[in-house]
Amino acid sequence: MNPLHRMDGRLFLEEVSLEELARVYGTPLYVYSQAALTEAFDSYERALAGLPHLICYAVKANGNLAILQHFARLGAGFDIVSGGELARVLRAGGQAAKIVFSGVGKTEAEMRAALDAGIRCFNIESESELSRLNRVAKEMGRIALVSIRVNPDVDPKTHPYISTGLKQNKFGIPIGRAQPLYRQAASMDGIEIVGVDCHIGSQLTDLAPIADAIDRVLDLVGKLSSIGIRLKHIDIGGGLGIRYRDETPPDMTDFRSILISRFRGRSEEVIVEPGRSLVGNAGLLLTRIEYVKRGDTKNFIVVDAAMNDLMRPSLYDAFHDIVPVCQSGEPDLPCDVVGPVCETGDFIGLNRAIRAREGELLAVLSAGAYGMSMSSNYNSRPRSAEVLVNKNKIHLIRERETIEGLMAGERLVY
Ligand code: LLP
Secondary structure (H helix, E strand, O other), X not given: OOOEEEEOOEEEEXXXXXXXXXXXXXXXXXXXXXXXXHHHHHHHHHHHOOOOEEEXXXXXXXXXXXHHHHHHHHOOEEEEOOHHHHHHHHHOOOOHHHEEEOOOOOXXXXXXXXXXXXXXXXXXXXXXXXXXXXHHHHHXXXXXXXXXXXXXXXXXXXXXXXXXXXXXXXXXXXXXXXXXXXXXXXXXXXXXXXXXXXXXXXXXXXXXXXXXXXXXXXXXXXXXXXXXXXXXXXXXXXOEOOOOOOOOOOOHHHHHHHHXXXXXXXXXXXXXXXXXXXXXXXXXXXXXXEEEEEOOOOEXXXXXXXXXXXXXXXXXXXXXXXXXXXXXXXXXXXEEXXXXXXXXXXXXXXXXXXXXXXXXXXXXXXOOOOOHHHOOOHHHOOOOEEEEEEOOEEEEEEOOXXXXXXXXXXXXXX
Protein backbone atom coordinates (compact mmCIF):
# COMPACT_ATOMS: atom_id res chain seq x y z
CA MET A 1 0.00 0.00 0.00
CA ASN A 2 1.37 3.40 -0.92
CA PRO A 3 -0.64 6.21 0.64
CA LEU A 4 1.30 8.68 -1.53
CA HIS A 5 -0.10 9.05 -5.03
CA ARG A 6 -0.70 11.58 -7.78
CA MET A 7 -3.98 12.88 -9.08
CA ASP A 8 -3.78 15.13 -12.15
CA GLY A 9 -0.06 15.42 -11.51
CA ARG A 10 -0.51 16.62 -7.93
CA LEU A 11 0.63 14.69 -4.87
CA PHE A 12 -1.83 13.39 -2.30
CA LEU A 13 -1.24 11.53 0.94
CA GLU A 14 -4.26 9.27 1.38
CA GLU A 15 -7.09 11.55 0.25
CA VAL A 16 -5.46 14.81 1.24
CA SER A 17 -3.76 17.20 -1.17
CA LEU A 18 -0.27 18.22 -0.07
CA GLU A 19 -0.74 21.63 -1.70
CA GLU A 20 -3.78 22.16 0.46
CA LEU A 21 -1.89 21.14 3.60
CA ALA A 22 0.94 23.56 2.82
CA ARG A 23 -1.58 26.35 2.19
CA VAL A 24 -3.38 25.79 5.50
CA TYR A 25 -0.53 24.80 7.83
CA GLY A 26 2.51 26.34 6.17
CA THR A 27 5.91 24.78 5.55
CA PRO A 28 8.13 23.08 6.53
CA LEU A 29 5.51 20.56 7.58
CA TYR A 30 5.76 16.93 8.63
CA VAL A 31 2.85 14.91 7.27
CA TYR A 32 2.01 11.33 8.30
CA SER A 33 -0.42 8.76 6.96
CA GLN A 34 -2.43 6.93 9.58
CA ALA A 35 -3.17 4.07 7.17
CA ALA A 36 0.58 3.57 6.64
CA LEU A 37 1.22 3.50 10.40
CA THR A 38 -1.49 0.89 10.84
CA GLU A 39 -0.28 -1.19 7.91
CA ALA A 40 3.30 -1.22 9.21
CA PHE A 41 2.11 -2.27 12.66
CA ASP A 42 -0.09 -4.99 11.18
CA SER A 43 2.84 -6.37 9.20
CA TYR A 44 4.62 -7.04 12.51
CA GLU A 45 1.44 -8.58 13.94
CA ARG A 46 1.33 -10.94 10.97
CA ALA A 47 5.03 -11.79 11.34
CA LEU A 48 4.54 -12.67 15.00
CA ALA A 49 1.10 -14.31 14.74
CA GLY A 50 0.88 -17.56 16.68
CA LEU A 51 3.75 -16.67 19.01
CA PRO A 52 3.22 -14.99 22.37
CA HIS A 53 4.51 -11.51 21.59
CA LEU A 54 4.57 -7.80 22.26
CA ILE A 55 5.48 -5.10 19.74
CA CYS A 56 7.19 -2.29 21.64
CA TYR A 57 7.35 0.76 19.38
CA ALA A 58 10.70 2.56 19.78
CA VAL A 59 9.51 6.02 20.77
CA LYS A 60 12.76 7.72 19.72
CA ALA A 61 11.83 7.25 16.07
CA ASN A 62 8.89 9.63 16.43
CA GLY A 63 7.50 10.55 19.83
CA ASN A 64 4.53 12.67 18.79
CA LEU A 65 1.69 12.04 21.26
CA ALA A 66 -0.85 11.31 18.54
CA ILE A 67 1.40 8.71 16.96
CA LEU A 68 2.00 7.06 20.33
CA GLN A 69 -1.73 7.12 20.99
CA HIS A 70 -2.43 5.47 17.65
CA PHE A 71 0.03 2.66 18.36
CA ALA A 72 -1.31 2.27 21.91
CA ARG A 73 -4.80 1.79 20.41
CA LEU A 74 -3.41 -0.88 18.11
CA GLY A 75 -2.15 -2.70 21.20
CA ALA A 76 1.49 -1.70 21.09
CA GLY A 77 3.90 -1.54 23.96
CA PHE A 78 6.76 0.95 23.93
CA ASP A 79 10.53 0.96 24.06
CA ILE A 80 11.66 4.12 25.84
CA VAL A 81 15.08 5.59 26.55
CA SER A 82 14.38 8.51 28.86
CA GLY A 83 12.06 9.93 31.49
CA GLY A 84 10.74 12.26 28.81
CA GLU A 85 9.71 9.34 26.62
CA LEU A 86 8.11 7.64 29.64
CA ALA A 87 6.01 10.73 30.30
CA ARG A 88 4.99 10.94 26.64
CA VAL A 89 3.86 7.33 26.51
CA LEU A 90 1.81 7.68 29.69
CA ARG A 91 0.29 10.95 28.46
CA ALA A 92 -0.67 9.26 25.20
CA GLY A 93 -2.49 6.46 27.02
CA GLY A 94 0.20 3.78 26.71
CA GLN A 95 0.15 1.09 29.39
CA ALA A 96 3.08 1.09 31.80
CA ALA A 97 2.94 -2.69 31.92
CA LYS A 98 3.90 -2.73 28.24
CA ILE A 99 6.92 -0.40 28.52
CA VAL A 100 10.52 -1.58 28.28
CA PHE A 101 13.20 0.93 29.25
CA SER A 102 16.46 0.79 27.23
CA GLY A 103 19.55 3.00 27.27
CA VAL A 104 23.02 3.05 28.81
CA GLY A 105 22.60 6.08 31.05
CA LYS A 106 19.40 5.79 33.08
CA THR A 107 19.47 8.33 35.91
CA GLU A 108 18.20 7.68 39.40
CA ALA A 109 15.28 10.05 38.79
CA GLU A 110 14.35 8.15 35.63
CA MET A 111 14.51 4.84 37.49
CA ARG A 112 12.22 6.19 40.20
CA ALA A 113 9.70 7.51 37.69
CA ALA A 114 9.66 4.20 35.85
CA LEU A 115 9.31 2.19 39.07
CA ASP A 116 6.49 4.48 40.18
CA ALA A 117 4.71 3.96 36.88
CA GLY A 118 5.18 0.18 37.12
CA ILE A 119 6.89 -0.50 33.81
CA ARG A 120 7.26 -3.95 32.32
CA CYS A 121 11.04 -4.11 32.37
CA PHE A 122 14.34 -2.27 32.62
CA ASN A 123 16.79 -3.35 29.93
CA ILE A 124 19.99 -3.31 31.97
CA GLU A 125 23.12 -2.24 30.12
CA SER A 126 25.87 -2.46 32.77
CA GLU A 127 26.89 -3.89 36.13
CA SER A 128 26.75 -0.41 37.71
CA GLU A 129 23.25 0.21 36.39
CA LEU A 130 22.05 -3.06 37.92
CA SER A 131 23.48 -2.15 41.34
CA ARG A 132 21.98 1.31 41.19
CA LEU A 133 18.57 -0.01 40.18
CA ASN A 134 18.66 -2.56 43.00
CA ARG A 135 19.40 0.17 45.54
CA VAL A 136 16.75 2.55 44.18
CA ALA A 137 14.09 -0.17 44.07
CA LYS A 138 14.85 -1.23 47.66
CA GLU A 139 14.70 2.38 48.87
CA MET A 140 11.27 2.64 47.28
CA GLY A 141 10.12 -0.70 48.63
CA ARG A 142 9.68 -1.98 45.09
CA ILE A 143 10.98 -4.83 42.99
CA ALA A 144 12.43 -3.81 39.64
CA LEU A 145 11.75 -6.21 36.76
CA VAL A 146 14.83 -6.54 34.60
CA SER A 147 16.20 -7.99 31.44
CA ILE A 148 19.90 -7.84 30.66
CA ARG A 149 20.81 -6.35 27.31
CA VAL A 150 23.51 -8.51 25.90
CA ASN A 151 25.85 -7.49 23.17
CA PRO A 152 26.05 -10.52 20.88
CA ASP A 153 29.01 -9.19 18.85
CA VAL A 154 27.52 -9.61 15.40
CA ASP A 155 28.10 -7.20 12.55
CA PRO A 156 24.73 -5.74 11.51
CA LYS A 157 26.28 -4.33 8.28
CA THR A 158 24.83 -0.87 8.64
CA HIS A 159 26.10 2.69 9.07
CA PRO A 160 28.73 2.73 11.86
CA TYR A 161 26.85 5.41 13.84
CA ILE A 162 23.76 3.21 14.11
CA SER A 163 25.47 -0.13 14.59
CA THR A 164 25.12 -1.21 18.21
CA GLY A 165 25.79 -4.93 18.47
CA LEU A 166 29.55 -5.07 18.02
CA LYS A 167 31.85 -5.42 20.99
CA GLN A 168 33.40 -2.02 20.30
CA ASN A 169 29.97 -0.37 20.72
CA LYS A 170 28.91 1.11 24.06
CA PHE A 171 25.72 -0.94 24.30
CA GLY A 172 24.86 -3.95 26.41
CA ILE A 173 26.93 -6.46 28.34
CA PRO A 174 29.29 -8.66 26.32
CA ILE A 175 27.34 -11.88 25.95
CA GLY A 176 30.18 -13.87 27.49
CA ARG A 177 29.85 -11.87 30.73
CA ALA A 178 26.08 -12.12 30.99
CA GLN A 179 25.83 -15.32 33.00
CA PRO A 180 27.65 -14.06 36.11
CA LEU A 181 25.60 -10.87 35.96
CA TYR A 182 22.37 -12.87 35.84
CA ARG A 183 23.55 -14.82 38.91
CA GLN A 184 24.30 -11.56 40.67
CA ALA A 185 20.89 -10.13 39.68
CA ALA A 186 19.18 -13.28 40.96
CA SER A 187 20.68 -12.65 44.39
CA MET A 188 19.51 -9.03 44.65
CA ASP A 189 16.48 -8.20 46.82
CA GLY A 190 15.30 -5.30 44.70
CA ILE A 191 15.54 -7.15 41.38
CA GLU A 192 13.45 -9.75 39.62
CA ILE A 193 14.80 -11.19 36.38
CA VAL A 194 12.18 -11.39 33.64
CA GLY A 195 14.04 -11.42 30.36
CA VAL A 196 16.97 -10.93 28.06
CA ASP A 197 17.35 -8.51 25.21
CA CYS A 198 19.60 -7.42 22.39
CA HIS A 199 19.47 -4.82 19.66
CA ILE A 200 22.22 -4.95 17.08
CA GLY A 201 21.63 -1.85 15.01
CA SER A 202 19.29 0.12 12.84
CA GLN A 203 18.36 0.23 9.15
CA LEU A 204 19.29 -3.44 8.79
CA THR A 205 18.61 -4.76 5.32
CA ASP A 206 20.07 -8.20 5.90
CA LEU A 207 18.23 -10.59 8.21
CA ALA A 208 21.20 -12.94 8.68
CA PRO A 209 22.81 -10.89 11.49
CA ILE A 210 19.47 -10.77 13.32
CA ALA A 211 19.10 -14.55 13.04
CA ASP A 212 22.67 -14.92 14.22
CA ALA A 213 22.06 -12.64 17.21
CA ILE A 214 18.88 -14.55 18.14
CA ASP A 215 20.80 -17.84 18.04
CA ARG A 216 23.47 -16.46 20.35
CA VAL A 217 20.84 -15.14 22.73
CA LEU A 218 18.97 -18.47 22.71
CA ASP A 219 22.21 -20.23 23.50
CA LEU A 220 22.55 -17.99 26.56
CA VAL A 221 18.91 -18.60 27.52
CA GLY A 222 19.65 -22.36 27.50
CA LYS A 223 22.67 -21.87 29.76
CA LEU A 224 20.67 -19.69 32.13
CA SER A 225 17.92 -22.27 32.31
CA SER A 226 20.47 -24.91 33.27
CA ILE A 227 21.43 -22.81 36.30
CA GLY A 228 17.79 -22.33 37.27
CA ILE A 229 17.21 -18.89 35.76
CA ARG A 230 14.05 -19.00 33.63
CA LEU A 231 12.98 -16.03 31.55
CA LYS A 232 9.51 -14.76 30.70
CA HIS A 233 10.50 -12.92 27.57
CA ILE A 234 13.16 -12.65 24.90
CA ASP A 235 13.48 -9.19 23.37
CA ILE A 236 15.22 -9.19 19.98
CA GLY A 237 15.28 -5.40 19.58
CA GLY A 238 14.33 -3.40 16.53
CA GLY A 239 16.33 -2.42 13.52
CA LEU A 240 14.54 -3.63 10.40
CA GLY A 241 15.36 -1.27 7.57
CA ILE A 242 13.12 0.54 5.12
CA ARG A 243 13.46 1.59 1.53
CA TYR A 244 14.83 5.11 1.10
CA ARG A 245 16.22 4.68 -2.41
CA ASP A 246 17.11 1.29 -3.81
CA GLU A 247 17.61 -0.74 -0.62
CA THR A 248 15.83 -4.05 -0.36
CA PRO A 249 14.26 -4.00 3.08
CA PRO A 250 13.90 -7.33 4.85
CA ASP A 251 10.92 -9.31 3.71
CA MET A 252 8.43 -9.76 6.55
CA THR A 253 7.71 -13.34 5.47
CA ASP A 254 11.39 -14.18 5.78
CA PHE A 255 11.46 -12.40 9.14
CA ARG A 256 8.49 -14.52 10.20
CA SER A 257 10.28 -17.71 9.13
CA ILE A 258 13.27 -16.79 11.28
CA LEU A 259 11.02 -16.14 14.27
CA ILE A 260 8.88 -19.23 13.84
CA SER A 261 11.87 -21.52 13.39
CA ARG A 262 13.45 -20.22 16.59
CA PHE A 263 10.50 -19.52 18.86
CA ARG A 264 7.68 -21.94 17.99
CA GLY A 265 7.01 -24.17 20.98
CA ARG A 266 8.90 -21.94 23.40
CA SER A 267 7.07 -20.43 26.32
CA GLU A 268 8.85 -17.06 26.44
CA GLU A 269 7.09 -14.07 25.01
CA VAL A 270 8.91 -12.54 22.02
CA ILE A 271 9.36 -8.79 22.25
CA VAL A 272 10.40 -6.65 19.29
CA GLU A 273 11.33 -2.95 19.42
CA PRO A 274 10.79 -1.54 15.91
CA GLY A 275 11.00 2.20 15.33
CA ARG A 276 11.92 3.19 11.79
CA SER A 277 10.00 0.39 10.08
CA LEU A 278 6.76 1.46 11.81
CA VAL A 279 6.90 5.17 10.98
CA GLY A 280 9.64 5.90 8.44
CA ASN A 281 7.70 5.45 5.24
CA ALA A 282 4.49 6.75 6.77
CA GLY A 283 5.80 10.31 6.84
CA LEU A 284 7.19 13.03 4.60
CA LEU A 285 8.51 16.52 5.03
CA LEU A 286 6.81 19.14 2.94
CA THR A 287 8.96 22.14 2.06
CA ARG A 288 8.69 25.17 -0.23
CA ILE A 289 11.34 26.42 -2.61
CA GLU A 290 12.40 29.89 -1.49
CA TYR A 291 15.10 30.60 -4.04
CA VAL A 292 16.80 29.02 -6.98
CA LYS A 293 20.46 29.98 -7.32
CA ARG A 294 21.66 29.15 -10.78
CA GLY A 295 25.28 28.13 -11.18
CA ASP A 296 27.40 27.11 -14.16
CA THR A 297 27.39 23.41 -13.46
CA LYS A 298 24.70 23.01 -10.86
CA ASN A 299 21.76 24.80 -9.32
CA PHE A 300 21.03 25.28 -5.66
CA ILE A 301 17.45 24.94 -4.59
CA VAL A 302 17.11 26.78 -1.31
CA VAL A 303 14.11 25.38 0.54
CA ASP A 304 12.51 26.42 3.80
CA ALA A 305 13.41 23.13 5.53
CA ALA A 306 16.92 22.67 6.84
CA MET A 307 19.22 20.38 8.76
CA ASN A 308 17.52 21.42 11.98
CA ASP A 309 14.25 19.96 10.62
CA LEU A 310 15.75 16.84 9.06
CA MET A 311 19.22 16.06 10.31
CA ARG A 312 19.71 12.65 8.71
CA PRO A 313 21.29 13.80 5.41
CA SER A 314 23.82 16.03 7.22
CA LEU A 315 24.59 13.58 10.01
CA TYR A 316 24.67 10.24 8.21
CA ASP A 317 24.84 11.25 4.56
CA ALA A 318 21.41 9.67 4.43
CA PHE A 319 19.45 9.69 1.19
CA HIS A 320 15.83 10.87 1.14
CA ASP A 321 14.00 10.98 -2.14
CA ILE A 322 12.76 14.47 -3.03
CA VAL A 323 9.84 14.87 -5.40
CA PRO A 324 7.92 17.88 -6.66
CA VAL A 325 4.39 18.16 -5.30
CA CYS A 326 3.14 19.40 -8.68
CA GLN A 327 4.80 17.68 -11.59
CA SER A 328 6.34 20.34 -13.72
CA GLY A 329 8.52 19.31 -16.59
CA GLU A 330 12.13 18.30 -17.02
CA PRO A 331 14.95 19.31 -14.67
CA ASP A 332 17.38 21.83 -16.12
CA LEU A 333 20.64 21.19 -14.24
CA PRO A 334 21.58 18.85 -11.41
CA CYS A 335 20.86 20.59 -8.15
CA ASP A 336 21.61 20.50 -4.47
CA VAL A 337 18.56 20.94 -2.27
CA VAL A 338 19.80 23.02 0.64
CA GLY A 339 18.34 24.78 3.65
CA PRO A 340 18.86 28.30 5.00
CA VAL A 341 21.17 27.22 7.85
CA CYS A 342 24.64 28.70 7.76
CA GLU A 343 26.62 25.49 7.29
CA THR A 344 27.85 23.79 4.15
CA GLY A 345 26.61 20.56 5.72
CA ASP A 346 23.07 21.90 5.64
CA PHE A 347 21.58 19.95 2.79
CA ILE A 348 18.53 17.78 2.27
CA GLY A 349 19.76 16.20 -0.95
CA LEU A 350 22.76 16.52 -3.27
CA ASN A 351 22.99 16.25 -7.04
CA ARG A 352 19.34 15.68 -7.69
CA ALA A 353 17.42 16.04 -10.89
CA ILE A 354 14.53 18.30 -9.91
CA ARG A 355 12.98 21.05 -11.97
CA ALA A 356 13.29 24.00 -9.66
CA ARG A 357 10.74 26.78 -9.64
CA GLU A 358 10.63 29.33 -6.84
CA GLY A 359 7.49 29.06 -4.75
CA GLU A 360 6.85 25.42 -5.64
CA LEU A 361 6.57 22.63 -3.11
CA LEU A 362 8.80 19.61 -2.66
CA ALA A 363 8.09 16.48 -0.64
CA VAL A 364 11.05 14.88 1.14
CA LEU A 365 10.06 11.24 1.44
CA SER A 366 10.55 8.54 4.08
CA ALA A 367 10.91 11.20 6.76
CA GLY A 368 8.56 9.76 9.37
CA ALA A 369 11.34 8.24 11.48
CA TYR A 370 14.16 10.20 13.12
CA GLY A 371 12.98 13.35 11.36
CA MET A 372 10.95 15.44 13.77
CA SER A 373 12.34 13.53 16.74
CA MET A 374 15.89 14.64 15.90
CA SER A 375 14.95 18.20 14.99
CA SER A 376 16.41 21.17 16.81
CA ASN A 377 16.19 24.93 16.99
CA TYR A 378 19.60 25.53 15.44
CA ASN A 379 19.82 29.00 13.86
CA SER A 380 16.82 29.88 16.06
CA ARG A 381 14.45 28.18 13.69
CA PRO A 382 11.09 27.26 15.22
CA ARG A 383 10.30 23.59 14.82
CA SER A 384 7.78 22.62 12.17
CA ALA A 385 4.20 21.62 12.63
CA GLU A 386 3.05 18.02 12.24
CA VAL A 387 -0.12 16.74 10.64
CA LEU A 388 -1.66 13.27 10.63
CA VAL A 389 -4.01 12.38 7.80
CA ASN A 390 -6.61 9.66 7.93
CA LYS A 391 -8.42 9.24 4.60
CA ASN A 392 -9.79 12.76 4.05
CA LYS A 393 -9.46 13.81 7.69
CA ILE A 394 -6.63 16.07 8.81
CA HIS A 395 -5.39 16.28 12.39
CA LEU A 396 -2.92 18.96 13.38
CA ILE A 397 -0.92 16.91 15.88
CA ARG A 398 1.68 19.54 16.71
CA GLU A 399 1.42 23.26 16.25
CA ARG A 400 4.23 25.12 14.58
CA GLU A 401 6.56 26.48 17.22
CA THR A 402 6.36 30.24 17.64
CA ILE A 403 9.23 32.71 17.92
CA GLU A 404 7.98 33.45 21.45
CA GLY A 405 8.02 29.71 22.20
CA LEU A 406 11.62 29.54 21.02
CA MET A 407 12.74 31.82 23.82
CA ALA A 408 10.42 30.49 26.52
CA GLY A 409 12.43 29.55 29.55
CA GLU A 410 15.36 31.88 28.78
CA ARG A 411 16.17 34.79 31.09
CA LEU A 412 17.92 38.11 30.59
CA VAL A 413 20.50 39.08 33.21
CA TYR A 414 20.33 42.89 32.92
N1 LLP B 1 15.74 -0.54 20.40
C1 LLP B 1 16.87 0.08 20.79
C2 LLP B 1 17.51 -0.32 22.03
C3 LLP B 1 17.43 1.07 19.97
O1 LLP B 1 18.57 1.66 20.34
C4 LLP B 1 16.78 1.44 18.76
C5 LLP B 1 17.33 2.49 17.90
C6 LLP B 1 15.59 0.79 18.43
C7 LLP B 1 15.11 -0.20 19.26
C8 LLP B 1 14.82 1.10 17.19
O2 LLP B 1 15.56 0.83 16.04
P1 LLP B 1 14.87 0.96 14.60
O3 LLP B 1 13.80 -0.10 14.50
O4 LLP B 1 14.30 2.32 14.49
O5 LLP B 1 15.98 0.76 13.67
N2 LLP B 1 18.92 8.29 14.25
C9 LLP B 1 19.28 7.14 13.44
C10 LLP B 1 18.77 5.85 14.02
C11 LLP B 1 19.21 5.61 15.45
C12 LLP B 1 18.68 4.33 16.03
C13 LLP B 1 18.97 4.25 17.48
N3 LLP B 1 18.42 3.12 18.14
C14 LLP B 1 18.80 7.37 12.01
O6 LLP B 1 18.20 8.41 11.75
O7 LLP B 1 19.05 6.55 11.13
